[in-house]
Amino acid sequence: MDDPGPRQSLRFLLLYGLAAAGGAVAYVPFLTILLPLRVNALSGNDNVEWLAMVTFGGAIAASATNIAFGWLSDLTRRRRSWIALGLCGSSLLLVAMAQATSLTGLIALVFCWQVTLNMMLAPLAAWAGDCVPDRQKGLLGGLLAFAPALGASCSALVTYPGLAGPDARLVLVAALVVAMVLPALLFGKPHPMPHLMDDAPEKDLPRVISSPSTVAKMWAARLLVQIAEAALFAYLFFWLRSFIPDFTDSDTARLFGLVLLTAIPLSFAAGRWADRTGRPIAPLAVAAGFSAIGLVVMALAHGVVPAIVGYFIFSLAASVFLAQHSSQVLQVLPAPKRRGRDLGIFNLTNTIPSLIMPVMTIALVPRFGFSGMFALMAVLAAVACAMLATMARAR
Structure with missing residues (x-):
């Protein structure tokens, strides 16, 4: 039976989901396609080394500034103001990338862009915790599943042959982000949910008990699944080429896009079940388990x-896991008044894998092949499943 307590408006939920997808569009096309092209044009034969340095430095900047701006939005209690400032700054800096004529200039712009991007992303994530009650967080997770799919789709759109030149692509991405994020700021108008800002949990809904061990398990489980997801995303093309020598990067992109689109209804179904039963962790444990099976x-x-x-099983399960985890983690954070800062710490699970994954790949693939790497990742996903299973019946 549905709970009769306060609910957030569907209008806000839909506009917030669109804004969250805009956050993904803000960085996915740039980091995966447009930035490598810029680095290649400026560096020539040293493109791999320069791209690695730019990516590594950007990941460090993103990690630190996401925590910082989440914390600042906690202190000021003005999430929308920070989101608006970050939206303006990151959009302008993205367009300014076209003016970079040297690698050092490009690196400086990327660093500043990462700062302003996380000025938008950190309070945007915390805003959901301020406005969406626990009984609707499964639905929120379903909406968040659109973000990676739209990010990948926009990557294909902006690089469509004949649509836009290199500089115009940056303008197009910035325009898409503004069009997706701004409506939530202007027209979202969420119903006030003051009880979500109390340190005590919602009294009218069974909920996961917030404790240091619960938070640690949620953090570690996401990190383990993210390591596997990041490694597969980076090396899927090379692995598939070992079976199909003429497999192209375009084939890989279509396969990846199909999985992301298929994951959306599955995430909605998992979220709806979690909302109806009051068991938000159970779908996460199941998804982590299926991730291990796929691997x-x-x-x-x-x-x-x-x-x-196997790839479909893993990628579908991992996509559902990541979307639902992004919403359900809001239930276990111990202090709502430090929600933005704590979400920034959870965001480290998105950046740390990029530091771990290359070392793991170099250590395993030359000696054991991709099968050895997938076996280790299956163990990591199984550990995540086991940790979450101990929490799945918590109320």
Whole structure:
């Protein structure tokens, strides 16, 4: 039976979901396609080394500033003001990338862009915790599943042949982000939810008990799944080429996009079940378990059909896990008045894998092949499943 307590308006939820997708569009096309092209144009034969330095420095800046701006939005209690400032700054700096004529200038712009981007992203994530009650966080997770799909779709859009030149692509991305984020700021008008700012949990809904061990398990589980997801995202193309030599990067992009689109209804279904039953952690444990199963299938695959089946199982489960985790983690944060800062600490699970994954790949793939790497990632996902399973019946 549905709970009769206060609910957030569907208008705000939809506009917030659009804004969250805009946050993904703000960095996915740039970091995956447009930035590598810029680095290649300026660096020539040293493009790989320069791109690695730019990416590493950007990840460090993103990690630190996400925590900082989340904390500042906690102190000022003005989430929308920070989001608006970050939206303006990151959009202008993105367009300014076209003016970079040297690698040092590009690196400086990327660093400043990361700062302003996280000025938008950190309070945007915390805003959901201020406005969406626990009984609707499963629905929120379903809406958040649109973010990676739209990010990938916009990457394909801005690079469509003949649509826009290199400089115009940056303008197009900035315009898309503004069009997706601004409506929530102007027209969202969420119903006030003062009880979400109390340190005590909602009294009218069974909820996960916030404790240091609960928070630690949620953080560690996401990190483990993210390591596997990041490694597969980076090396999927090379792995598939071992089965299909003429497999192209375009084929990989279409496969990845199909998985992201399929994950949306699954995430909605998982979120709806969590909302109706008051068991937000159970879908996370199940998704982590299926991620491990998919990785085992991939590790054992000796042909293209089982390889793609295993990839679909893992990637669908991981996509549902990440979308639902982004919303359900808001239930376990111990101090709502420090929500933005704490979410910034959770955001480290998105950046740390980029530091771990290269070391893991170099250590495993030359000696054991991709099967060895997938086997280790399956163990990581299984550990995440086990940790979450101990919490799944918590109320």
